[in-house]
Amino acid sequence: MSDQIRVFSVDDHPLLREGIAALVNNQPDMVLVAEASNGAEAIQLFKQHLPDVTLMDLRLPDMSGIDIVIALRSEFPEARIIMLTTFEGDVEIHRALQAGARGYLLKNMPPSELLDVIRQVHAGKKRIPPEIASQLAEHMSDQNLTEREVEVLRQVADGNRNRDIAKKLFISEETVKVHIKHIMEKLGASDRTQAVSIGIRRGIIQL
Amino acid sequence: MSDQIRVFSVDDHPLLREGIAALVNNQPDMVLVAEASNGAEAIQLFKQHLPDVTLMDLRLPDMSGIDIVIALRSEFPEARIIMLTTFEGDVEIHRALQAGARGYLLKNMPPSELLDVIRQVHAGKKRIPPEIASQLAEHMSDQNLTEREVEVLRQVADGNRNRDIAKKLFISEETVKVHIKHIMEKLGASDRTQAVSIGIRRGIIQL
DNA sequence: TTTTAAGTACCACGATGGTGGTACGACTGC
DNA sequence: GCAGTCGTACCACCATCGTGGTACTTAAAA
Numbered sequence: 001m002s003d004q005i006r007v008f009s010v011d012d013h014p015l016l017r018e019g020i021a022a023l024v025n026n027q028p029d030m031v032l033v034a035e036a037s038n039g040a041e042a043i044q045l046f047k048q049h050l051p052d053v054t055l056m057d058l059r060l061p062d063m064s065g066i067d068i069v070i071a072l073r074s075e076f077p078e079a080r081i082i083m084l085t086t087f088e089g090d091v092e093i094h095r096a097l098q099a100g101a102r103g104y105l106l107k108n109m110p111p112s113e114l115l116d117v118i119r120q121v122h123a124g125k126k127r128i129p130p131e132i133a134s135q136l137a138e139h140m141s142d143q144n145l146t147e148r149e150v151e152v153l154r155q156v157a158d159g160n161r162n163r164d165i166a167k168k169l170f171i172s173e174e175t176v177k178v179h180i181k182h183i184m185e186k187l188g189a190s191d192r193t194q195a196v197s198i199g200i201r202r203g204i205i206q207l
Numbered sequence: 208m209s210d211q212i213r214v215f216s217v218d219d220h221p222l223l224r225e226g227i228a229a230l231v232n233n234q235p236d237m238v239l240v241a242e243a244s245n246g247a248e249a250i251q252l253f254k255q256h257l258p259d260v261t262l263m264d265l266r267l268p269d270m271s272g273i274d275i276v277i278a279l280r281s282e283f284p285e286a287r288i289i290m291l292t293t294f295e296g297d298v299e300i301h302r303a304l305q306a307g308a309r310g311y312l313l314k315n316m317p318p319s320e321l322l323d324v325i326r327q328v329h330a331g332k333k334r335i336p337p338e339i340a341s342q343l344a345e346h347m348s349d350q351n352l353t354e355r356e357v358e359v360l361r362q363v364a365d366g367n368r369n370r371d372i373a374k375k376l377f378i379s380e381e382t383v384k385v386h387i388k389h390i391m392e393k394l395g396a397s398d399r400t401q402a403v404s405i406g407i408r409r410g411i412i413q414l
Numbered sequence: 415t416t417t418t419a420a421g422t423a424c425c426a427c428g429a430t431g432g433t434g435g436t437a438c439g440a441c442t443g444c
Numbered sequence: 445g446c447a448g449t450c451g452t453a454c455c456a457c458c459a460t461c462g463t464g465g466t467a468c469t470t471a472a473a474a
Contacts, residue, residue: 012315013223013314013315014226014315014316014317014318015223015226015227015230015314015318015321016220016222016223016226016314017226018225018226018227018229018230018318019221019222019223019224019225019226019227019228019229020222020225020226021226021229022225022226022228022229023222023225086293087414107220107222107223108219108220108221109221110221111221111222111225114222156400157400157401157404158401158404159396159397159398159400159401159402159404161397161398189366190366190368191366191368192400193363193364193366193399193400193403194364194365194366195366196400196403196404197364197365197366197403197407200404200407200414201414207294207407207408
């Protein structure tokens with residue numbers, strides 16, 4: 001039948017895809033039309049199948065799920081994409097939603113919830129859990145780290161001294177200090193070490 | 208038929224359990240006999256079903272998978288348990304193997320690999336990927352952090368100064384310095400910040 | 415019993431980090 | 445054109461950290 005919701009799943013965990021496949025195909029009103037395990041595959045298969053709803057892992061091996069969202073929505077602005085993530089409080093989710101994702105789900109949510117969200121997003125609604133929405137607002141007023149600051153924070157996490165960071169980024173040690181000062185202010189950290197903890201916890205820098 | 212491998216799956220992600228269920232039940236020589244989403248359930252259902260092979264998530268909401276392994280194997284020394292984890296290089300895996308887990312798998316491995324390992328572990332073999340085995344040997348010769356050191360590292364990650372840590376742990380600031388010095392030596396970190404990065408990456412301290 | 419590891423403690427010194435300023439050019443948005 | 449943000453840079457000062465010793469106690473292991 002043609003009124004089934006055509007679902008597309010993008011995740012690098014085969015077992016999880018298997019779970020989604022089993023779940024979705026068990027619904028009378030849904031059918032899984034394709035699966036991808038990386039960004040390139042995702043974009044190619046999306047164009048080929050033009051699914052109604054796409055389930056997208058936030059973190060993929062080759063590129064960020066966000067970049068895929070941006071790529072897809074620049075060509076298909078009506079694409080309905082739901083982000084899946086393992087980690088609560090992941091900052092990346094905000095960028096994904098800004099990039100045009102329509103929904104957001106933690107991977108440890110019950111399957112019924114996933115099905116709900118698929119149906120709602122397909123129906124044209126946005127489905128973002130309230131605690132995320134408020135977090136979103138918070139983070140808006142909250143200051144996000146700039147690209148340069150993220151770059152510095154990564155260096156800090158690797159145990160580099162200000163002097164070394166300065167050399168690597170071709171700036172003065174004093175400027176590095178300024179960046180770190182701003183990073184700590186924005187993250188509410190009392191020192192560089194806590195800034196790194198928070199940065200990792202929020203997904204600003206990767207493991 | 209009675210010669211099927213009776214599999215038990217413990218994981219707090221319903222979608223992943225769904226995937227495992229679909230996969231296992233599709234094999235002629237396997238059957239999924241039970242599923243649990245937390246430690247208490249895991250122990251209760253294990254006793255009830257006495258499965259041939261147990262698939263256990265390393266990290267569960269209520270208790271560590273390791274503690275469940277210990278609990279189960281103290282009562283059922285012949286229990287065959289395979290640990291599943293998301294993160295490569297998780298130190299916890301070593302403790303799990305010492306606690307008696309028979310196998311180890313990353314969650315992003317292909318399903319065929321999982322089935323292989325289930326069959327091999329059921330046949331009485333241990334199945335630990337070579338890179339883990341070598342890591343295991345490494346980490347043995349490598350020094351593990353003591354409980355006290357982990358405690359200090361956690362405080363460091365929270366942005367506490369040595370003075371504050373000293374107060375919280377009722378020791379002198381000088382002793383805190385000694386602990387941190389040892390932590391950095393053991394982890395190969397050049398400063399406290401990198402020690403925290405490495406600690407988080409290896410799962411010594413949690414997010 | 416001797417040895418080893420863990421935890422405690424102290425000292426002194428140099429290295430590194432964090433704070434609080436000010437400042438300027440480039441770019442963006444109103 | 446003007447305000448705001450970002451990235452850059454400098455300075456001075458104090459706080460904190462990291463290094464390299466030595467040393468005592470307790471408990472476990474050999």
